Amino acid sequence: MKDTIIELLDAAGTQLKQQGILPQDTPLAIKVEPTKDKAHGDYASNLALTLAKPAGRKPRELAEALVAALPENGAIRQVDIAGPGFINFFAATDAVAQVVPSILDAGDTYGRSLSGQGQQVQVEFVSANPTGPLHVGHGRGAAIGDCLCRLLEATGFDVTREFYYNDAGAQIQNLALSVQARVQGLTPEAAEWPENGYRGAYIADVAKAYLAGETITADDREVTGKSDAKDLDAIQDFAVAYLRREQDLDLKAFGVAFDVYFLESSLYNDGKVDATVKALVDGGHTYEEDGATWLRTTDFGDDKDRVMRKKDGGYTYFLPDVAYHLDKWQRGFTTVINEQGADHHSTVTRVRAGLQALETGIPQGWPDYVLHQMVLVTRSGVEVKLSKRAGSYVTLRDLIDEVGRDATRFFLAARRADSQLTFDIDLARSQSNDNPVYYIQYAHARVCSMMRRAESDAKAFDHALGMQHLSRLDTEQEKDLMNRLARYPEVVERAAQTREPQQVAQYLMDLASDFHTCYNAVKVMVDDDELRNARLALGLATRQVLRNGLDLMGVSAPEEM
């Protein structure tokens, strides 16, 4: 529908150019939007307003010329000029209703597109270090990252989900020491407990499993515990594997799976860090000062230069980051999206600067970043900070166990990443109209219920009959619903492009609302066979779009509630 209108306007604009009303070289940047106010029709364009200046004419005058030049089209019932010069289009009912068969024919593929053309995209998200259970912030990253992947897949990209973790740094050392302390029978209260040791209850579990000689399988490694409290390396290997397995279980419970787990240590083992250093030094972007080696990141937009090799000879964390991203580039990902917490935002400029300094032809703004703000968890209006298992923070598992996977995923992905999020446990748990997840799922269940009713009343849906009488769907509510359904593909496309999964959530809320309104206003199970089947068809189309949209969010679409 929208495309049709754009074509019509394009034809009209071209004609005006031929008539000399518009200068030949004026670009026709045609924008058509669904209207907010029904009095303005179904779609509106501001074309006359934007062309007024180059044409040197009054907007309304130009609008009239454009309308006069519009080719005839059966899909458009009426065209108005309103306000300062908007052109408003009223769609013919039959044309609007065509969305129903197109949804039913497309089924699960309705809303999907091939615009990504099979391009390889990598999305890195979560990337938690294996030092403890995943927390709410990781959960937000997991929800947003996974939805983004689903959106990209739905728009024709070849997506790789990647999880990067540091299995060798100071934090891991610290983890090993903490577990070792537990193995030796110490508790976090003891004076001998490692200074920056991890204090959560899970440390005791790791120690116990280690002593019991358990065998842990995580990623592609298998580690068996032993009773030796002295062997710190063995403890470290075991603890890392144990916590990686824990995190995997959390992610599995959340419905998130990764294609690649990338170890920071592999960058050292494969010589990629050294190669990166060499490239940077050879490129002349480094200098020695205070016994350390610095990278001149200020040449590439950073506000100060960064140390890349410390006085003690070790590398700073940002160097393997650069090596890692070079590796991503070399693996052929022209688009890479890093989903991270906003507390990492300083790495954005740094990593990009480091990549530029390599001079390997990586584009300036590469890679993309999606940063999410902090999550605050509340219960009964009070902030929740502790969990039994992790001690100092609320774990993702706590939320999944308490409010369920669907509500957790929806709540964490339904808001803009760059706004701070308050996760209200009471709200997420409530099985009532306050809860957006149930509101949407309820709409889906209602259609299912309607279909069951049709079956049991021996009035099962007659597809052919329904398709023949779609023009009977002529109430305001039905038209609103159909217009909403027609917008779905556009929403998916846009959400993928802007990397904003919350747009899908918002759309689903609106769609559910339109459906509930329609449901209350229009009775489906009427005796009139033609009317009933047309309405059942609309119900099925709505159910299909709800399903497709919920699937993009990773949320289930229950048949009954």
Added chain:
RNA sequence: GCGCUCAUAGCUCAACCGGAUAGAGCAACGGCCUUCUAAGCCGUAGGUUGCAGGUUCAAGUCCUGCUGGGCGCGCCA
């Protein structure tokens, strides 16, 4: 102090690369279940879009400054 980011109804949030009278839900008030799931619907009320300028035919949206919140500013990751 510097950088990034956010600020919309009492609360939680929308507003589609600037577009017409800024929309939902919750909370408040008033209605709708002998009819397809009331986890729903309809209605009333609620706003100087943090403040001050600027650009534009048109600004919640873009620019500048300010105020306030979050995050970051280590040879930690």
